[in-house]
Structures are given as structure tokens and as C-alpha cells.
Amino acid sequence: xxxxxxxxxxxxxxxxxxxxxxxxxxxxxxxxxxxxxxxxxxxxxxxxxxxxxxxxxxxxxxxxxxxxxxxxxxxxxxxxxxxxxxxxxxxxxxxxxxxxxxxxxxxxxxxxxxxxxxxxxxxxxxxxxxxxxxxxxxxxxxxxxxxxxxxxxxxxxxxxxxxxxxxxxxxxxxxxxxxxxxxxxxxxxxxxxxxxxxxxxxxxxxxxxxxxxxxxxxxxxxxxxxxxxxxxxxxxxxxxxxxxxxxxxxxxxxxxxxxxxxxxxxxxxxxxxxxxxxxxxxxxxxxxxxxxxxxxxxxxxxxxxxxxxxxxxxxxxxxxxxxxxxxxxxxxxxxxxxxxxxxxxxxxxxxxxxxxxxxxxxxxxxxxxxxxxxxxxxxxxxxxxxxxxxxxxxxxxxxxxxxxxxxxxxxxxxxxxxxxxxx
Numbered sequence: 001x002x003x004x005x006x007x008x009x010x011x012x013x014x015x016x017x018x019x020x021x022x023x024x025x026x027x028x029x030x031x032x033x034x035x036x037x038x039x040x041x042x043x044x045x046x047x048x049x050x051x052x053x054x055x056x057x058x059x060x061x062x063x064x065x066x067x068x069x070x071x072x073x074x075x076x077x078x079x080x081x082x083x084x085x086x087x088x089x090x091x092x093x094x095x096x097x098x099x100x101x102x103x104x105x106x107x108x109x110x111x112x113x114x115x116x117x118x119x120x121x122x123x124x125x126x127x128x129x130x131x132x133x134x135x136x137x138x139x140x141x142x143x144x145x146x147x148x149x150x151x152x153x154x155x156x157x158x159x160x161x162x163x164x165x166x167x168x169x170x171x172x173x174x175x176x177x178x179x180x181x182x183x184x185x186x187x188x189x190x191x192x193x194x195x196x197x198x199x200x201x202x203x204x205x206x207x208x209x210x211x212x213x214x215x216x217x218x219x220x221x222x223x224x225x226x227x228x229x230x231x232x233x234x235x236x237x238x239x240x241x242x243x244x245x246x247x248x249x250x251x252x253x254x255x256x257x258x259x260x261x262x263x264x265x266x267x268x269x270x271x272x273x274x275x276x277x278x279x280x281x282x283x284x285x286x287x288x289x290x291x292x293x294x295x296x297x298x299x300x301x302x303x304x305x306x307x308x309x310x311x312x313x314x315x316x317x318x319x320x321x322x323x324x325x326x327x328x329x330x331x332x333x334x335x336x337x338x339x340x341x342x343x344x345x346x347x348x349x350x351x352x353x354x355x356x357x358x359x360x361x362x363x364x365x366x367x368x369x370x371x372x373x374x375x376x377x378x379x380x381x382x383x384x385x386x387x388x389x390x391x392x393x394x395x396x397x398x399x400x401x402x403x404x405x406x407x408x409x410x411x412x413x414x415x416x417x418x419x420x421x422x423x
Contacts, residue, residue: 011267012190012268013268013269015136015137015268016136018110018135020057020058023058025057025059025108025109028060028061028104028107029051029114029126030099030103030112030113031115031117032064032066032096032099032117033072034068036068036072037071037072037074040063040075040117043117043119044079044083047061047115047123048061048083048086062103062107063080063088065090066094066099067091067092073088093202095203096204097201097204097206100114101199108189110134110189110190111130111133111134111186111188111189112187113126113129113130113186114184114185115183116183116231118231120231121143121184121226122226125227129184129185129222133187137222138221138222139220140187141221141223142177142182142185142221142224143184143224144179144182144226145162146162146166146178147178147223147225149225150226150228152228152229153228154229154230162179165245168249172249172253173252176215177215177223191214194266198261198263203241204245205248205249208252209252213252213263216263217263218267218268219266259346262347264342289340290403293336293406300331300335301328303328303331304324304325307328308320308321333357336356336406337349340406341406341407341411352411355410359402359406362398362402363399363401366397370393
């Protein structure tokens with residue numbers, strides 16, 4: 001499976017319905033297991049029977065053994081020999097995320113899913129989970145135990161931990177999906193090809209990291225309310241898992257804050273309607289960019305005033321003005337790069353700053369030149385009101401020019417134009 005997420009890899013194609021090939025699996029359901037010799041057989045039997053009865057396409061069930069030390073590998077091999085569409089694979093290292101990454105990366109099925117071996121989630125939610133991926137509506141799908149229509153049976157301790165964890169995700173990473181750790185998820189293969197190389201975790205935080213990056217990239221996550229019954233014999237260590245999850249939250253939050261993840265490689269264009277495709281080459285988000293540019297400009301002005309006051313206490317007006325303008329211009333370019341025009345990562349950051357300084361110099365020349373022209377035209381010191389009017393007009397023109405230069409030259413829309421089909 002390709003793992004190239006370099007700038008040359010290109011963005012994802014527009015969402016489209018899958019075209020099933022007769023005899024080839026549309027869905028690959030992975031069951032990660034570790035020392036589950038007792039539960040594995042009943043789980044696969046029940047899942048295989050359910051899919052045979054309800055799923056309208058060919059499917060595969062893949063047992064991913066996470067370095068089990070009991071008879072789980074033998075049980076998995078027996079199941080693979082006994083049932084068509086069941087296979088097993090062995091990993092020599094533990095980690096649910098490692099198991100999912102390994103199997104998903106090698107699978108040829110266009111829709112990839114996984115569920116826990118205890119089958120705590122009602123299987124009637126499986127078809128609603130994968131249907132939006134097959135139809136081309138969504139990129140990922142998750143089961144949620146926190147929807148109002150979900151029916152959940154579990155102890156108070158697990159309920160508290162689950163809700164507290166999702167609250168942490170919402171407050172720290174601005175996550176909008178409702179249930180990160182429900183063991184019932186699916187993803188389209190072409191999305192997994194681009195997304196998996198960005199996910200570092202190989203354990204329980206794998207799910208959360210996958211969802212956070214997908215959401216930040218603008219991918220569509222479909223949520224399905226599920227009925228869920230807690231497994232009282234679960235071997236998950238809550239304290240250790242929570243600690244690792246919090247470390248993962250800090251790592252991902254830091255990476256998002258500094259913009260080191262190439263999430264722009266995960267963006268999708270519009271759908272398959274010809275009217276939508278004709279918009280692909282049109283610069284997008286003008287209203288949002290204008291709002292962001294104005295907000296950044298206001299904050300930059302406040303920063304300039306604060307810096308000027310600090311520098312002025314130890315230097316003359318001209319040096320203080322120059323230093324404050326330089327620092328605020330650099331901050332303005334960085335903020336517009338990330339917030340207004342959505343450029344992430346270090347690629348071309350130095351070039352953008354150099355171009356931003358050129359744009360700043362052009363604006364400064366415009367305002368200074370307007371004052372010089374006013375002085376020459378007036379033959380002396382102009383009235384204060386006239387001077388202010390000229391400065392306001394010149395600054396407005398410089399602001400408009402700066403926005404246009406930022407949009408067309410510094411941070412251009414690099415989407416590849418698509419031929420308009422409406423001729």
C-alpha cells in the first residue's frame with residue numbers, strides 16, 4: 001500500500017460510490033486479539049453468520065493475532081481453514097494500532113473495518129456503519145455509545161472514564177466526534193493509504209489519533225449510534241491506557257500547533273456533479289479568508305502598538321517604529337499563513353516570510369509615498385486633517401493590495417484546475 005505523503009503525492013480524489021467487483025471482498029473486518037482462545041471461535045462464528053445473512057457484498061474477516069502466548073494462533077488457523085472468507089495473520093509484537101495498521105495496509109478491500117473480539121457492539125450496526133463509505137458519502141465511520149439513541153450497559157467507572165476522556169479531547173484538541181474509543185470503526189482504503197503514515201501510535205491511542213487527524217484534514221466522519229454491553233472480563237488496564245492516551249493527546253496537540261503534519265494531502269475536492277467539478281479551479285473560501293485577514297490585521301495592529309511602546313522606552317521613535325513594524329509584519333505573515341490561508345507545515349515557510357516582507361515594504365512605500373506627494377502638492381506642511389485623510393486612504397489601499405498579493409502571490413490556491421464539463 002502506498003505511504004507517500006510528500007507534496008508530490010497529490011490530494012485525495014473526490015468521493016465516489018464504490019463499484020464492487022464480483023467475487024472480490026468489499027469489506028475487510030479485522031479482529032485484533034491477544035490471548036483470546038476462548039472467545040475467538042464464538043466471535044468469528046457469530047460475525048461470519050451475521051455477514052453472510054445481512055451483508056449484500058463479498059466480505060472477509062481477518063484475525064490479527066497480537067503475539068498471543070496461548071492457543072489463539074491455533075484457533076485462528078482452524079477458523080481460517082474451516083470458513084470461506086476468514087483468514088488469520090500473526091504479529092510478533094503487541095498493540096491494537098500495530099495490528100490494524102498491518103492488516104489495513106495489506107488489504108485489497110475498498111472498505112476496512114475493525115471490531116473488538118468481545119462483540120460488545122450489536123452487529124446490527126455494522127451495515128449502517130459501512131454503508132456511507134460504500135456509497136461515497138463519508139470517509140470514515142465510527143460507532144458511538146454517547147448518542148442519545150444509543151443503549152449502553154456498563155459500570156459507573158467505565159462510563160466516567162469514557163466521558164471524561166472525550167471531554168478532554170473536545171477541550172484540548174477541539175475534537176467534534178463523540179466517541180473515540182468505541183471498538184467499532186471503518187475507513188475507506190484510499191483514505192487509509194494517506195492517513196495511516198501520519199499516525200504514530202501503535203496501541204490504544206491509535207483510534208483517537210486517526211480520528212483527530214482525519215477531522216482536522218476536513219474528512220467526513222459518519223457516526224452510528226450503537227447498542228453496547230460492557231464485557232466484564234475485559235483485560236484492558238484503565239490507568240495505563242489512560243496515561244498513554246494523555247501522552248498521545250499532548251503529542252498530537254503539539255504537532256497540530258506547530259503545523260508539522262501535511263494534512264493538506266488529505267483534502268478532498270467537490271463530488272462528482274459536473275457543476276461541482278467546475279468549481280475545483282476557482283479560488284475557494286474568499287469570505288472566510290477576508291474575515292481571517294481582518295482579524296489577523298487587528299491583532300497585528302495591537303501587537304505593533306505594544307511592541308512600539310516597549311521599544312520606545314529605550315530607543316528613538318524611528319528605530320522603535322522600524323523594529324515594531326518588522327516584528328509585527330513577521331507575526332502577521334505567520335498568522336495569515338496558518339489561519340487565513342490554511343497553509344500547514346514548514347514547507348516554504350522561509351519563502352513565505354520573505355514574500356511577506358516584500359508585501360509589507362510595498363505597503364510601506366505606498367503610505368510613505370502618499371505623504372511625500374501630499375507635502376509636494378501642498379508646498380508646505382499640510383493640515384492635520386488632510387494628512388490623516390490621506391493616511392487613512394493610503395492604508396486602506398495598502399491593506400487591499402496586501403490581501404490581494406497574499407492571496408495571488410504568497411499563498412496562492414494550488415488546486416489543479418479541472419476542465420469544465422458544462423460546455
